[in-house]
Amino acid sequence: DADVTQTPRNRITKTGKRIMLECSQTKGHDRMYWYRQDPGLGLRLIYYSFDVKDINKGEISDGYSVSRQAQAKFSLSLESAIPNQTALYFCATSDVSYNEQFFGPGTRLTVL
């Protein structure tokens, strides 16, 4: 089984809808991250969490919110989706901040 899982893997939704992307990990890592990938822009950090009680905004947090329900679960919400949030979203984990991050398979989100 994969160490970092994301659900759903693909989602098509309409402008204005609320969407939640979920991430679960079995690596026992404290640190979890949400990124979005856009063509030509690489990966950009949306939010990150160093433990259940610690949530931090990343480079592009506007329009997004997160919830760290447990050490193993980190959810990303789009309260009112808009078309420019169409992207590939990745969840990642790490044991300490300076070590490599392990990525989930990604969620492809399309907002019409």
Place this chain on the structure above:
Amino acid sequence: AQKVTQAQTEISVVEKEDVTLDCVYETRDTTYYLFWYKQPPSGELVFLIRRNSFDEQNEISGRYSWNFQKSTSSFNFTITASQVVDSAVYFCALSEAFTGNQFYFGTGTSLTVIP
């Protein structure tokens, strides 16, 4: 300003050629970490290497090698005798102690190896 620059957007090589992917980074921190990830067409991100700022030794792993030069703020990646399976997007990333070790990714280099 972009912290990690991968100036090569796309590269095409013929199989068995060597290819170097460039990565230039910018940081004021003395303690930082550099990474390379591979994203094959299937979309997942695969970790390749981590290097800390105090270790400038070059590293070789099979056909892959990395050249870290602090003097030019570069961390270049060379694939020797390229193969079709090397076709992917490659990302360089920087993690700085100063900014809480957030990862900053470059925009990626898309490598196509032609059989």
